[in-house]
Amino acid sequence: MKINLFVLYGGKSVEHEVSLRTAFTVLNAIDRETYDVYPVYITREGVWCCDGLQKQKPGSMDELASLGGNDRAGNAAASIGGVLLHYFSIPGKRVALPLLHGSYGEDGTVQGLLELLDMPYVGNGVLGAAATLDKDVAKRLLDQAGIGQTRYISFSLEEWLEKGPALIEKAERELGLPCYVKPATLGSSIGISRCQDVRELAEGIEEAFRYDRKLVIEREIRGREIQVAVMGNDRPIVSLPGEFIHRHTFFDFESKYMDKELVMSIPASLPEGVTARIRELALQAYRALCCSGLARVDFFLDADGELYCNEINALPGFTGTSMYPVMWERTDGTTYAELIGKLIDYAFMRHADKGTIRYTR
Structure with a gap:
């Protein structure tokens, strides 16, 4: 039987649009021979919408944001209850894929709900998601781990x-x-x-x-921004490093998502020994912030060869201009669809591992 895959996207967040871009790319890449896909669109007001099994791949982002299935102007709690009752309770093997960037999705809130439902889900757990999204908390934990920062x-x-x-x-x-x-x-x-x-x-x-x-x-650190992709649970692996070649002093939202002249350099051209150092530091940071499933770790490399950890992104973008999936393709040949499958496998492994914990004396 196929695996029931619930893809959550949109959300009550300023990054709502970015989530739609990620979801559009992912929904078009998922292997439909392996998964029965149930898109769940969360409006900017927090209302959950689902039309059931998606038989055809989406043709546009507008289509993703037009799901019905619930009262779009209704109560968020009632809409969540309706989706859980009618779809999340479908018999068979099931897993959730949260593609929610920012508030109320990347911060541990949705992860907590999925934990209560005892549902496997892709990506970081409650603690890892919350710690990585809060830059202040993340920096304090990185400090304690001895990882250099600005x-x-x-x-x-x-x-x-x-x-x-x-x-x-x-x-x-x-x-x-x-x-x-x-x-x-x-x-x-x-x-x-x-x-x-x-x-x-x-x-x-x-x-x-x-x-x-x-x-x-x-x-401000003047230098290059180098990224690596990390994937896994207890024994995570790290991709080759990459960087965007661009002309911007400040790599803001418009630069990241609107600039048609961005060039990905993967693997990044780095001095001898720097690649290995970046990959090792990325693993240290991943563990320090209790990450699991996936993350992207960003560094600054200054003119003196000093490395500074900029941040960890617990749900990196999967849009057409996103670095994370491309870094894996350039590292070991993993295709977009294969990457999604691997991340889902990690979700099942973590869920099975947690199932061995005793909750009674």
């Missing part, structure tokens, strides 16, 4: 309202200018500002607080 400070909206001028002075003194202001729990470069003076720094902080209640400010 200098940074972090503070909450409440702290900003209480002592804003002092925090501006601290950032300028400890980090220097230019620097980067980032919402603590978002990806895709949304809400991030490159600030070259104090005025821009204040504006960047206000912008970041539109999307979050905590932020981080980082010293």
Whole structure:
């Protein structure tokens, strides 16, 4: 029998559109001889929509966002209950594939629901998802693991309202200018500002607080940004490194998803020994943040050959311009469809392993 595969996408997140792009690419790549695919679209208001088994591959992203099956203007809780009752309870082997970037999907919330349902799911668990999405928490854990990072400070909206001028002075003194202001729990470069003076720094902080209640400010590292893909549970493996060749000083949302001139360089041309060092550091970071399933680890390499871990993305993009799947194809020949299959296999392995834990005395 085929495996029932529930693909979750959209979501109550600023990264809703990115999730649609990822879902469109993945749904067109899934092996339909192995899986019966049930797309589950989550609206920007958090309502879950499912039309049942998807017999044909989607022709457009608009099609993905037009699923019915529930009252689109209805109650989020009722819609979730309806999807769980009518579809997640279908007999047979089942697994979920969350393709939800950012809030309410990449942060451990959906993972917690799937744990309660005792359903295998692709990607990081509750702790790994929550820790990696929160840049402040992730940086503290990486610090404890001894993994080099750029200098940074972090503070909450409440702290900003209480002592804003002092925090501006601290950032300028400890980090220097230019620097980067980032919402603590978002990806895709949304809400991030490159600030070259104090005025821009204040504006960047206000912008970041539109999307979050905590932020981080980082010293700028001038150099190359190198990425590696990691996959696996207890014994993860690492791809060859890659980098985007581009002309942008700041690789923002438009640069990542709209620039038609982006060039992927895989494997990245690196000095002797640097590739091995990056791959080893990526494994250390993956374990330090309790990751499982998959992640992409990003580094800066400066002109002196120093490596700095920039961040870990627990749900890297799978769009047509995303690095993660291409790095695996260039590393060992894994195709897009094969990669999805491997990630699903890791989900089943982790679920089986957790099934050996005792919950009674």
